[in-house]
């Protein structure tokens with residue numbers, strides 16, 4: 203097991219220390235960064251440098267974790283930028299392209315963009331802590347702590363979609379690959395939520411299996427839909443070799459375990475992924 207979570211927690215403590223120290227100056231208006239002493243400014247830059255180093259090591263972990271893949275790397279990079287801004291007492295705001303309406307007259311198309319806004323030291327501190335905690339949660343998904351068993355037994359931990367070749371991140375024009383395990387888990391969660399809605403899906407695992415086999419369907423009643431063109435849900439690793447699929451799982455317990463595993467993963471990743479990136 204790596205020491206990355208400990209590293210992050212140490213940096214977190216160092217940053218909290220810094221924010222608390224400079225919050226004494228919070229009464230001033232304007233740009234707190236400009237009011238820092240050279241040694242406080244150095245302290246902020248040192249923390250950022252440490253984050254950069256540890257983020258590179260975390261990225262290497264994520265690149266080898268098929269369940270996380272590119273979504274996790276995007277979240278990691280975004281979080282580093284948020285922390286960078288927070289260490290300069292700024293909040294990074296990012297938005298997608300959207301339209302603004304006045305009654306029903308289109309007023310403006312606002313292109314995607316971002317900006318930084320000045321914040322107080324205490325706001326910067328909570329923004330920073332939120333971002334670093336997000337990375338910690340992702341890291342926990344990638345590297346469960348040794349004393350806590352992973353969410354499923356070892357036969358299940360080897361499950362997941364067949365590993366897809368991961369192209370190096372950051373390279374322009376890379377092909378968008380098939381759904382990663384991350385997306386697959388989210389799809390499973392969506393389907394379970396739709397099919398079972400308010401009842402316990404465990405009571406009817408076969409029905410969930412049928413729905414997963416049917417794929418991502420937006421018909422009001424999926425069971426009456428016979429479209430063969432839906433996005434399919436990747437099978438757990440090893441099923442294909444056994445000739446098993448969602449409709450004919452190895453056995454019901456294995457099916458339930460596979461679904462539980464994906465629901466837990468989806469839940470953990472939902473907590474770990476900021477909405478702006480979904």
Ligand SMILES: [Zn+2]
Nearest residue numbers: 419421427429
């Ligand atoms: Zn359908």
